[in-house]
Amino acid sequence: MRDNEYLSEILDSAGIGFARFQDGVLIHHDQRFSSILGLKGNGSGEIRFNNLLDLLESGSRLQVEFLLDIKMKRNDKPTKFSMKTQIFPATTSSPTNVHLTLIRSIEPEGSELVNVIIQPIDPISKQERDIEMLDDIHVQMSLERLIAKMSTDLINLGQEDLEPVIEKALSLIGTTLDADVCTLHVIKESNISHGSDFWYRKDISIPTIEEFKAIINSDEISWIIQNLEKSIVVAIHDISILPSEARKDVKILADIGVQSLIAIPISTNGTITGVLIFTYFTSGASWSEDIIFLLRLSGEMFMNALQRRQSGLFLLESEKKFRGIFEQSNSLILILAADGSIVDINPAATRLLGVREEDVKGKKFMEIPSFSPAMMDEYWHFFNQVLDGKDFPTITVKIKHQSGKILHLQTKSSRLILPGGVHVLIVANNITSQKLAEQKIRESQERFKLVFNKSHDLLFMASYKEFDDKFITTWMNIAWRDLLGVNFFGFDDILGIIHSNSLEKFKKIVSALKTSTMADIINLEHQAEKKNGEYIYLETNIIKVNLGDTCLVSMSAHDISDRKNAERLLKASEHKFRSLYEESNDAILILDRDGILLDINKEASQMLGMPPSELRGRHVMEMHVEEYNPVALRALQQLKEHGEARFSSRLQRANGDKIDVDINAKMLPIDGGIIQSIVRDVTHIRKALDLIQLNQGRLEALLKMHEHEFEKEGDFIEFVLENAVRLTRSKGGYFHTFKGGTGEINLFKWSNAVHQQCTTDFPSHYPIEEAGIWADCIRQRHAVIHNDYENLNTKHGLPEGHYPFTRHLAIPLFDGNDIVGAIGVGNKRDPYNEDDVQQLNLFAKSMYGILKQRRAEKALIESERALKHLNDELEHRVEQRTKELQEAQQKILRQQKLATIGKLAGSISHELRNPLGIMNNSLYYLNMKLCDVDDKVRRHLDILKEELERSSIIIKDMLIFTKLKKLLLIESNINDIIQESLQELILPEGITIENRLSPDMPDLKLDPIYFKIALKNLLTNAVQAMEGRGTIIIGTRMDDGNLLIEIADTGPGIPPGDIAKIFEPLFTTKPTGIGLGLSIVKEIVHKHGGTVVVENLEPSGALFRLIMPISCESY
Secondary structure, three states, X not given: OHHHHHHHHHHHHOOOEEEEEEOOEEEEEOHHHHHHHOOOOOOOOOOEHHHHHHHEOHHXXXXXXXXXXXXXXXXXXXXXXEEEXXXXXXXXXXXXXXXXXXXXXXXXXXXXXXXXXXEEOOOOOHHHHHHHHHHHHHHHHHHHHHHHHHHHHHHHOOHHHHHHHHHHHHHHHHHHHOOOEEEEEEEEOOEEEEEEEEEEEOOOOOXXXXXXXXXXXXXXXXXXXXXXXXXXXXXXXXXXXXXHHHHHHHHHHHHOOOOEEEEEEEEEOOEEEEEEXXXXXXXXXXXXXXXXXXXXXXXHHHHHHHHHHHHHHHHHHXXXXXXXXXXXXXXXXXXXXXXXXXXXXXXXXXXXXOOOHHHHOOOEHHHOOOEOHHHHHHHHHHXXXXXXXXXXXXXXXXXXXXXXXXXXXXXXXXXEEEOOEXXXXXXXXXXXXXHHHHHHHHHHHHHHHHHHHHOOOEEEEEEEEOOOOEEEEEEEOOHHHHHHOOOOOOHHHHHHHEOHHHHHHHHHHXXXXXXXXXXXXXXXXXXXXXXXXXXXEXXXXXXXXXXXXXXXXXXXXXXXXXXXXXXXXHHHHHHHHHHHHHHOOOEEEEEEOOOEEEEEOHHHHHHHOOOHHHHOOOEHHHHEOHHHHHHHHHHHHHHHHHOEEEEEEEEEOOOOOEEXXXXXXXEEOOOOOEEEEEEEEOHHHHHHHHXXXXXXXXXXXXXXXXXXXXXXXXXXXHHHHHHHXXXXXXXXXXXXXXXXXXXXXXXXXXXXXXXXXXXXXXXXEEEOOOOOHHHHHHHHOOOEEEOOHHHOOOOOOOOOOOOOOOOEEEEEEEEOOEEEEEEXXXXXXXXXXXXXXXXXXXXXXXXXXXXXXXXXXXHHHHHXXXXXXXXXXXXXXXXXXXXHHHHHHHHHHHHHHHHHHHHHHHHHHHHHHHHHHHHHHHHHHHHHHOOOOOHHHHHHHHHHHHHHHHHHHHHHHHHHHHOOOOOOOEEEOXXXXXXXXXXXXXXXXXEEEEEEEOOOOOOEEEOHHHHHHHHHHHHHHHHHHHXXXXXXXXXXXXXXXXXXXXXXXXXXXXXXXXXXXXXXXXXOOXXXXXXXXXXXXXXXXXXXXXXXXXXXXXOOOEEEEEEEEOOOOOO
């Protein structure tokens, strides 16, 4: 209060009144204040601030109320406001001109203080005062209305629409002040001469406006800038009366036509952020303090709006960045309200917790099942600590994912102040992998300790200091005692166990450990002596680590005695392998993975006919015959993909010979892949197989010749000729007839290949004298072979277009002692031999025999037709005779057919039995010698055996049929014969026997050997008919004095058209066999005086019935 009185005395002496209002109530005023306002007495506590406003003229009151509301009451800092106005004292109606100053502040306890200073001023003339007052009131009121409206507009305005509103407001203020140019200069980088501008220009012509813009954004008007930087309003009423220090500015502004200018600095928090400039080019101007105050207020409103907009943009950008980080972060982020409910959760958190955002938002974090219930009290304690603003330590929590997996999260929390109150931010990183790694490290450390403590290796560590010149043992394990039976206390003691052959080297290493010249790691192998005197091999590693003047030496030693022994054995094994490799009966090739020969053994060198030095470095494909290259390439690719390959190929020796081989190759995991190929020469096996297959084909061809149905002899001869060419492995052939009486050769038939290639025209008949070497077989009456046709001196040569010959084989065809033709083949790849001669001779004889038979049959048929034609009218009288003749004819035909078969059987037996016997012996020899062969060779040997047995059976059947001996009849029990036959029968797994033999059957006189042959043929026929599955029913019974033997099967039965022919010789429906089985059955049964009948069963199957008389004589 004393301060107030002291201040009042000072102000009173200056003629100034002072008063103070607290929260709108007068708490102090001086006598001068009472005098000016016309107040009586103290009045404290009775007068309010509104009473003071009531004494002001209306315009001033509105302005004060507006400023208090807009400026003063919205700012907590002390604020000053001054204005000229009129007061109407309470004691008089005459107004008093005063200068009113208001100073507002907020006390610490929150109360509002307003200090009021009133200074009377000299009156002016009424007209001037009225004019000035009217002008000021008009401008002030206009500005007040604009500012009030701008305040509302700027507060409610969107950020994107701010610039147009500011520019419009500038235009309205400029129009109110009648200014030519209005500028809001927004300062950048705290430099008044740098910024951006909002402009308004009156619609008049100002040529220098661009220059003015440039000046505003430069530092040329330095005097004005200096004042503005001091927050001083620069009001230039007349440009010509500026002080001397502003001459430069005067000249610059005068040069562009400026008459008056006011620049009002606008501050924000004590920093100038903008300048509001009003410029007059056409006339001068003046501004009262009230107007300047309103202009400053409008500028501050503009800057506040711009700053709010900038802050809003910054907040939006910050929010966008935060949201991006929030959404994309790999860390769990939760924002919790004060009650623990989840306000926001990021995607990483939903993944880690195994929940959906919409399911947990709004729920309390304690309700999420992922958090451990056992730790919930601890979580809640830490949560409340953060809410209270206390430091929250980084903790590790466990959560359970919905998948059941336990996750470890390292969590940090902090307190947030957000709209709605205090919140908690939780950020957690998934450290599950780190925890697992730590666990593994701990486990590894434990294992490491265990290994060191339990290691069987000798482990030793020592340190060495240069100045001490000695090693100090820091650690050694018990393996020294367990392995060597000794204990050591110093590094030098180790030398005592080193074998003499390594001792010097070890001493040098110990010496070198004391210098810096030794390598960091040394490895050596040596012998060491155990306490019992036994020496063992050790592999020792010594590691040296320099640490300044100290070095650490670590030594580990491993017992390699077993390895050394193994190496010794390996060398012996390698020597043994090398011996086996070199002395092997199989060729062995060593190649790299690309097929380049690295090494071969002696057998391979002999097989290929080249020394190893010439073969090494060559590609294996060079050894294969060209047509086998694709096979070899596929095998090489298979080796690379699967590691092994088995295949057959043909190799070419150095002398040009070709050999057939089986190759077994493997990829060995050595040096990126080494191929070991075992090559076996199978040429002789292949030739034997080929010969068997060839003979089998020849036999089948012979049988087909006898079964061949033809109308024209030429067709039959062509069929035989093509088979002769094929089975002698020739390329072409011919058949010519010869008439001995005339000496002419009839060029009858050429093979298809010759027809296609030969373009020469030949006469149909050729004199024997003019024929070339191809007729030598007729002239010499025996087979001729020309294996080198080109170098024959006796050849006549071939006409142009003739089929070319390189090799030639021809044989004469005899009818008794007469030559009736010649058959020849040519161009076999290999030379012709006696086997080819026999084969061709067999084909020729068989062909001619069949031709003679068919001619006889044809002649007989023709005679029959002629006889029938001549004796047609005597048909009834000679019918019986004709029948007898037909039966005789059929008998003759059958006898001729049997004679032909007999002759054929004799030829086959003579021609094939010996080769088959030789092949059987060879097969026996191969089986005996080739004990250890691969599956492929063994399979081919089995095929050879089966085919030889089948060929032998065919020959045997033919001999039985054609040379059936007289029966040796013995009283025999038929059931016993049947049982013996069944025991000798080999049945497939799917076929069963149903026995229906009647007991007490009478004995029969029969030949047991032949009768069992008949029974086995019938049983074999039944097995073959059922194709591996079914039942054979065999029974015996008596019927009308005859003994019946019945054999039935459940097969498909016999085609009706074949029933009448099944017993005919050479008739068969099977792909193999010659059709003699059932003919032999019929013949044997007939010899015993019995008959055999056949019938089909319903629904399927066939029944063979042997009807045997009780007493029979052989036929």
